[in-house]
Amino acid sequence: MKTPFIPSAAKNLLLASALLYVPLAFAAGSAEKGKAAFVKNGCWECHGFAGQGGAAGPKLAPDPKPLDFMQVFVRHSNGPMPPYTETILSNDDLADIHAYLESLPKAPDYKNVPLLNP
Amino acid sequence: MARKDPGTKADRRKFLAGFVAAGAATALKPARAADAAPETPRIPSALRPSALVAAAETETPKELARVPGKPGSDFMVDVIKSLGIKYLPANCASSYRAIHESLINYGGNSMPEFLTCMHEESAVAMAHGYFKIAGKPLLTLCHGTVGMQHATMGVYNAWCDRVPLIIVGGNELDAAHRPPGVPTFHSAQDINSLVRDFTKWDDTPVSLQHFSQSFVRAYKIAMTPPYGPVALSLDAGLQQEPMKEYDGKMPTIPRYVPTSPPQGDTGAVKEAARLLANAQNPVIVTDRSARTPAGIGLLVQLAEALQAKVVDQASRMNFPTTHYLSAGPGAVDNADVILGLELSDFWATVNSYTDNGGNEGIGTNGTRIKPDTKLISISSVELNTKANYQDFQRFQSVDVSMAADAEATLPALIEAVKSAIPDAKKSAIAARGEAAKKSYAENRARTRQAAAVAWDASPISTARLVMETFAQIKDLDWSLVAADSPGFVWPTRLWPMEKHHHWLGRSGGYGVGYGAPASVGAALANRDLGRFSVSFQPDGDLMYAPGVLWTAAKHKIPLLAVMHNNRGYHQEVMHVQRLSNFRNRVANKGNDFGPVGTSIMNPDIEYHKLAESMGWWAKGPIKDPALLAPALKEAIAVVKSGQPALLNVWTQPR
Numbered sequence: 211m212k213t214p215f216i217p218s219a220a221k222n223l224l225l226a227s228a229l230l231y232v233p234l235a236f237a238a239g240s241a242e243k244g245k246a247a248f249v250k251n252g253c254w255e256c257h258g259f260a261g262q263g264g265a266a267g268p269k270l271a272p273d274p275k276p277l278d279f280m281q282v283f284v285r286h287s288n289g290p291m292p293p294y295t296e297t298i299l300s301n302d303d304l305a306d307i308h309a310y311l312e313s314l315p316k317a318p319d320y321k322n323v324p325l326l327n328p
Numbered sequence: 329m330a331r332k333d334p335g336t337k338a339d340r341r342k343f344l345a346g347f348v349a350a351g352a353a354t355a356l357k358p359a360r361a362a363d364a365a366p367e368t369p370r371i372p373s374a375l376r377p378s379a380l381v382a383a384a385e386t387e388t389p390k391e392l393a394r395v396p397g398k399p400g401s402d403f404m405v406d407v408i409k410s411l412g413i414k415y416l417p418a419n420c421a422s423s424y425r426a427i428h429e430s431l432i433n434y435g436g437n438s439m440p441e442f443l444t445c446m447h448e449e450s451a452v453a454m455a456h457g458y459f460k461i462a463g464k465p466l467l468t469l470c471h472g473t474v475g476m477q478h479a480t481m482g483v484y485n486a487w488c489d490r491v492p493l494i495i496v497g498g499n500e501l502d503a504a505h506r507p508p509g510v511p512t513f514h515s516a517q518d519i520n521s522l523v524r525d526f527t528k529w530d531d532t533p534v535s536l537q538h539f540s541q542s543f544v545r546a547y548k549i550a551m552t553p554p555y556g557p558v559a560l561s562l563d564a565g566l567q568q569e570p571m572k573e574y575d576g577k578m579p580t581i582p583r584y585v586p587t588s589p590p591q592g593d594t595g596a597v598k599e600a601a602r603l604l605a606n607a608q609n610p611v612i613v614t615d616r617s618a619r620t621p622a623g624i625g626l627l628v629q630l631a632e633a634l635q636a637k638v639v640d641q642a643s644r645m646n647f648p649t650t651h652y653l654s655a656g657p658g659a660v661d662n663a664d665v666i667l668g669l670e671l672s673d674f675w676a677t678v679n680s681y682t683d684n685g686g687n688e689g690i691g692t693n694g695t696r697i698k699p700d701t702k703l704i705s706i707s708s709v710e711l712n713t714k715a716n717y718q719d720f721q722r723f724q725s726v727d728v729s730m731a732a733d734a735e736a737t738l739p740a741l742i743e744a745v746k747s748a749i750p751d752a753k754k755s756a757i758a759a760r761g762e763a764a765k766k767s768y769a770e771n772r773a774r775t776r777q778a779a780a781v782a783w784d785a786s787p788i789s790t791a792r793l794v795m796e797t798f799a800q801i802k803d804l805d806w807s808l809v810a811a812d813s814p815g816f817v818w819p820t821r822l823w824p825m826e827k828h829h830h831w832l833g834r835s836g837g838y839g840v841g842y843g844a845p846a847s848v849g850a851a852l853a854n855r856d857l858g859r860f861s862v863s864f865q866p867d868g869d870l871m872y873a874p875g876v877l878w879t880a881a882k883h884k885i886p887l888l889a890v891m892h893n894n895r896g897y898h899q900e901v902m903h904v905q906r907l908s909n910f911r912n913r914v915a916n917k918g919n920d921f922g923p924v925g926t927s928i929m930n931p932d933i934e935y936h937k938l939a940e941s942m943g944w945w946a947k948g949p950i951k952d953p954a955l956l957a958p959a960l961k962e963a964i965a966v967v968k969s970g971q972p973a974l975l976n977v978w979t980q981p982r
Contacts, residue, residue, distance in 0.1 A: 249921055252905040255898070255981060262782035262789060264982035265815030266902055269781055288684050292909030318783060320776035325795040327776075328802055328824070 239277075239302075244310025247303040251294065261311050267291065274311035280304070397570040400536050401430035403579060404567065407540045409439055410581050411547050413467050413494075415458065415852065416440035417451040417879070419478075421471035423498025423514055426567035428469070440467060443852075443883050446875025448475045452482025452557075453842050454849030454876070455493040457809060460644075460832040461853035463620060465492040465550055472499035472519035472561060480523055481839045486557045487526035488672075488719045489643065489836025490616055490709070492550035493557045494543075495523065501532070501563040511564075520559045525716040528556035534563070536571060537579040544582045553589040553619060553733040554708035589619075592706055592730035592737035600667065600704045600728050601744030605753065607665035607702075609760070610634050611655075613677050615641040617669035617706075617734040621828035624648065626738040627669070633745050635761035636667075642820050643672065645831040650824045652761075652768040660697055667704045668726070669734040674705060675722035685910035704728040706737050719837070775821050787978040788953045790892065794818040796956040797862065797890050800964055804860040806830070809850035811864040812843035813892055814899050815982045819864070829859065840897075841872030844889075848880045851887035851972075860967065865889040865974070867928055867935065868897045874938060880972045881943025888967045889974040890960070891935055893949070894981045901926040901981070939974040948976025 248254055248261070256267030263269030267290075274280065281304055284294045294304075320326040377385065404427050420428060432442055445451040448470045455466035470479050476497045486493055500506040500515040520530035529549045533539040539562075546558040571578060592600075604610045612631055618624045627647050631638050637655035638647045646669075647654055660666055660678060668674050678697045686692040703726040710731035713720045730737065749757065779791035795818075807829040811819055825831050832850060835842035843866055851861035870891075880887060901922035908915035908923065920927035936948035945966040947959050956977065963973035 250917070252901075252915060252917075252922075255902050255905055255922065258782060258785075258789070258980045258982065259787065260782035260785040260789070260980070262785070262980070263778070264790070264980075265817055266982060269778065272781075288686065290682055290684060292685070292906040294909060295912055297912050298909060298914050317777070317781040320773070320780040323780055323783060325792075325799050326779055326822075328795075328798060 239305035239307070239309030241306070241309040241313035244303075244306035244308065244313075247299075247306050248310055251299050251303060251307070253307060256291070260314055271311040271314040272316045274308060277305060277308040280308055397572075399426060399430060399434075399567070400539075400569045400571055401427040401567040402434045403536050403571050404539055404543075404562075405430045405435040407543050407581050408467060409435065411544070411584055412464070413440045414462075414464065414856075415443055416467050416469065417443040417445045417454040417849070418469040419445045419448050419451055419475060421469070421475050421498055421514075422511060423471050423500060423564050424469045424496070424562060424567065425498075426564065427498075427562065430567075443879060445879050447873040448478035449480075449482040449841060450845040450848075450873045450876040450879065452479045452486065452493065452495060453845035454852070454879075456482065456486045456489065456491050456835075456842070457832070457846030457849030457851075458853045459491050459493065459555075459849075460846075461807065461809070461829055461850045461857070461859075465494060465547065466849075467494045467496065469496050469498065469562075471514050472497035473514050473516050473522075476519050476522045476559075481837075481841065482845075483523045483557050483559075484526045484717070485835040485837040485839045485842050487717075487837065489833065490553075490555045490670075491557070491836070492555040494546055494550060494560070495527075495557060496560045496562050498564055498567070499561050500565070501561070502565050505565065519561045523557070523559050525714055526557070527559045528712055530559040530561070532561040532563070533566065535574060535579075536566065536569075537574045539566065540579055540581050544584050547584060548587060552587040553736070554712055555619075556712065589733035589736040590708060590711065590731070591740065592732040594740070596728055596730045597737065597740050597744050598748075600706075600730070601741060601748040603665050603702050603704060603728065604634055604636070604667060605745050605748035605750070607634075607636075607663075608756075609663050610636040610665040610667065611639065611659050611663035612636050612667045612669065613639045613641065613660065613671060614646040614669040614734075615643045615671045616646070616833070617738070618644050618646040618828060619670075619733065619735045623735040623738070624826075624828060626735060626742065630738060630742050630745065632761075633742060633749070635757045635764060637764055639677075640820075641671070641677075642831065643833040643836070645825055645828050645833075648824075648826040649820060650826055652765040654768065655764075656771065663697065663701055665702045665704065666697070668707070670707050670709070671705065672709075672719070673721040674703070674724040674726065678703065678724065679722075683906065685906075689910070702727045704730075706730045706732055706734045706741075708733040779818065779822060782980065784953060785980065786951050786953065787894075787980050788951065788956065789980050790816060790982060791818045791822070792953050793890065793892065793956070793977060793979055794822060794864070796953070797864075797960060798823055800957065800960040801860060801862055801888075805858070806860045806862060807850070807854050808832070809854070809861045809863050809887070810834075810843045810847035811892075812846070812869055813864070813866040814838070816864060816866075816892055829854070840869055843869040845873065845876040847887060847889065848876050848885055848972075851880070852883070852885050855886055855970075860888070860964075861886065862888045862890065865891045867891060867893040867895060867933065870935060870938075871928070871933070874942075877939050877944055877972070877974075878942040884970055885972060886967045886970050887972045888960075888963055889939075889972065890963075891948070891974065891976050892979050893935065893976055894979050895929045895932060896920075896922045896927045896981070898922075898926075898981050934976070936974060936976040939972075939976075944972045944974050946974040946976065948974075949978050950975060951978045 261271035451468040497519045531542040533542045550558045637659040705726045782789040847863035854861045904923035915923045918924045936946035939946035966973040
């Protein structure tokens with residue numbers, strides 16, 4: 211399958227991180243509100259309802275990137291991920307989304323999933 | 329039929345008029361007999377027929393000038409039978425009524441057997457799917473104008489997917505004798521113009537001898553690589569006229585002899601072999617090189633001779649997913665020689681495109697390969713590209729270009745590569761193979777771990793959906809006949825695919841609506857081979873022409889359709905979201921999850937009930953992954969009994 215976006219995405223992520231990364235202070239988010247915000251803001255569309263990722267977007271959970279890293283990337287992405295400005299996605303929603311992603315359980319080791327070892 | 333008792337019969341129109349008048353009179357009649365007016369002579373409820381009407385309705389009719397001798401359409405059936413065409417999926421139409429009658433009565437509805445379809449696009453897509461299993465084309469008939477217009481999307485998919493089929497449109501060509509009304513609306517000067525841009529060849533035969541030559545020629549052209557659809561316009565008058573002599577002889581049927589596929593030029597094959605044999609890191613990229621099952625074995629031979637990684641873009645089952653040389657698209661990044669076999673898009677194989685709103689909205693481009701990488705192309709599509717529809721993609725310069733069929737060229741290329749490999753390179757080639765084994769194992773582990781994420785999620789993850797299904801069919805001779813949803817790639821990533829029928833590729837033209845009918849067509853071919861057919865059926869795809877479900881039940885075509893029901897046109901969900909963000913606007917979702925115009929929810933479609941209404945066994949909606957296995961077991965038992973079964977499964981988007 212063709213997935214031509216990944217190298218460019220990685221490049222953009224590094225560039226954005228290097229230029230724009232500054233530690234930001236966020237209020238602790240609500241995982242419950244974050245689940246709703248994840249759907250409302252369309253994050254699920256490319257990353258799946260559980261942030262598992264897929265052909266169109268990388269895995270976000272479990273073990274999401276730190277919130278301030280995510281904030282920089284989300285606001286300034288110029289790769290295949292479209293940018294979400296504060297007009298579209300508030301800082302509060304973003305913190306809630308991060309809390310939701312953090313709340314998601316770890317994936318099982320594939321070796322312990324019989325169906326993945328046919 | 330002659331009436332035997334004229335005294336009791338009456339003109340029907342006047343009889344009905346009288347009945348209506350009598351009815352009205354009855355309705356106005358007072359309720360009680362005592363209130364009734366004095367009796368007057370009754371008006372008869374049916375008037376006596378006039379002498380003229382009585383004569384017309386009671387006398388033996390004069391014989392009409394019907395067609396004497398053998399009808400032309402019977403001869404047409406002889407022509408069709410000479411080519412061994414097994415099925416004829418079609419939606420019935422008056423403009424081909426004569427050949428329809430000949431097929432089912434004179435031809436005995438066998439070779440070909442008429443399959444009742446509810447949409448011309450479904451009929452064409454069934455032929456499309458059938459070919460990818462059987463390797464033999466089907467014929468479909470349709471109305472020349474309205475039917476051909478319905479069929480066009482299916483024909484375009486077949487064109488882009490390099491699949492042969494024969495579409496014949498009935499047409500009342502002779503305007504002076506054309507029946508008025510509907511048949512005239514269904515006639516045109518040149519019905520083939522509707523599909524000419526995306527067919528290999530078309531014709532309008534004007535005599536029976538012309539028909540037999542054109543039909544055999546059409547079959548031959550369709551079946552010469554690069555394969556493709558062909559069209560014939562079939563005059564209704566020609567179907568009905570009797571057979572007669574041409575040049576003192578009755579029409580004859582030409583003998584069909586298959587055309588050998590075009591092979592690469594000897595010098596170009598040698599140059600390609602020299603480049604590949606001396607490369608440090610050769611990579612093979614294929615899209616449709618396994619035109620037949622033999623193509624898989626040939627590609628394995630070439631890859632192993634070079635110990636070159638193979639990127640299968642999967643428009644066919646070209647290379648075993650279980651082979652250690654099977655690799656992802658990133659393998660091209662460090663290649664110094666890339667061999668492209670029947671690629672749809674060589675440009676996008678070696679370049680990247682990012683839809684990021686850059687370049688004033690058109691996105692940004694970049695190269696994926698090193699600047700001195702040598703490119704070799706073997707593609708038969710260069711032989712029949714047309715100008716209008718842009719299926720040839722962006723122009724890519726290559727170093728060695730062969731306008732030839734890849735599968736037919738591989739034997740010569742394999743021998744040339746083996747001869748060209750210097751002894752000094754052999755140990756390096758062997759080491760390349762060992763490194764490939766290691767990276768293949770690592771990649772497999774990463775893929776399975778990615779599949780484990782959201783394993784217990786609801787809606788059900790697409791990886792879980794795919795592996796729950798595989799667990800139930802793995803011991804059968806299975807065939808994944810369709811999974812026609814962009815980005816739905818878990819089957820080719822996770823299933824051990826080794827045989828040509830394990831994976832049939834996608835629609836070709838990405839015209840939504842291919843999945844359901846193509847899977848029914850492929851399942852028909854698998855039925856005859858005793859194979860088990862399974863499809864992953866997208867929701868949006870099914871709603872284009874769901875009548876094909878009835879066709880499958882009607883003709884007892886066993887198929888397990890496991891729905892990938894993400895309740896939306898998901899590619900467009902993401903596109904509209906992306907554009908909203910680029911323009912710094914909040915995407916208007918209405919009351920749905922996706923942007924307005926992209927969701928298929930509120931109300932949710934009960935696909936299981938839709939399927940049940942058309943004779944399928946069905947169950948759903950299934951949202952809990954723990955319920956999948958028992959439902960699959962039930963459905964598989966139904967399919968093994970010879971019937972189609974559908975599971976409506978709510979899934980994650982991708």
